[in-house]
Amino acid sequence: MLNEEYFVPKMKTKSGAAKRFKFRASGSIKRSQAFKRHILTKKTTKNKRQLRGIAEVHFTNENAIRTMMPYA
Template identity: 55%
Template sequence: MCLEIQWGQAFCLTGFYLRDFTFNHWRKQMPKMKSHSGAGKRFKKIGSGGFKCKQSHKRHILTKKTTKRKRQLRKTAILHPSDAPLVARMLPYS
């Protein structure tokens, strides 16, 4: 994949290197950041900039919990604003 950049320079992307055809040499390109795969399965970004997530306490020991409590745990929750920077760091492209 080649792209044209200002001042008549053309670069080709191959792996982590950029080929600069104006000077005919290879330049190192920074690698992409990786998203935390576990966080990607648990959190989704919402329009206001926060994150939504599933409620906890809904997996086991459900017999002692009331029907009302289990029904209210079905809804998604909004992550607390103090935890949002941690999740945003784990999901750089969300």
């Protein structure tokens, strides 16, 4: 049986971050675009088209996301 003195609990992944971010094989982090959920009628077609697709997380935010997702 394990001795409880040496037991280190597992780190938890932040479930909100796991839903929002995915890691690429290269190590970069991809995210979806913001401003696409509601109030779309006042946005132009060009604006909505440019918000399509996947964006990459800025390098200044990568360390924070990696700490939220320790096993990714």
